[in-house]
Amino acid sequence: MQELSQKHIDIIKESAELITANDLKITNKMYEILFYKYPHLEMLFENAPDNQFMKLAEALSLYAVNIDKIEKLIPALELIAIKHVEVNIRPGHYSMVGMALIEAIEEVLGKMAPIGFIDAWREVYKYVSDILIEMENKLYKELK
Template sequence: MITEMTKGLIKATLFVLKQQGDAITTRMYELLFEKYSQVKPLFANAPDNQSKILTQSIIAYSEHIDDLSALSSALEQIARKHVAVGIQPEYYPLVGESLLQAFREILDESMTDEIISAWQEAYFFLAEQLIQREQELIAQQQT
């Protein structure tokens, strides 16, 4: 579960992150593809604007941090898409690392270690839900 303290920090930074959404998205992808070029081919069929959805949606989901049940159908859709394009559990930390690094660079001074840790916790909580559902879907395909 996400702690109340984390939820508070997420909510306090959401506005500024959303304002800087495009800059964060652009930097997140630069970092991801520079460091982990093995994931680049996964995005081969994604239209330019669609690949941005990943970062934007992570930020948007944090808006619902108090009631994540509101996101269940959106998460189901993402999980199905991820399974279709072959996303593996081990890719999640690569995106997480790139995202947090992008937050740090774009927001600089305002991004304290405390806020970074809160975002780390929230990202991996979301990632865990997706990984779990994706593994279930893969297991179903195999039966």
């Protein structure tokens, strides 16, 4: 797995407040985009808790604030991986969600986002999703 570049870590840290201030708008827009472009994914969220949007919004803020201390995120990521395995999330789903998330960030933040911000979030999303996929693969193997 490729490590995050220091340049992108710095951009994410510097803009954490921007993400935190807009996290719920971003996640609402992300789900709107995701279900519009990939309506078949809605079934994966049928049993999601009512506060699913809020949980993702909180996760975005948590990643932004702690991106330089990824070890602090591991317990939360382990819980997410368990939930993902319960609903049969697969590696291919991550590219669809990532596309929707980046599009939502661009749409919500627009010109407020600093230069390099979108590239940094693409890298962060890929990095975090790779960690989750690895965790989930281990869990799926344990189920066999």
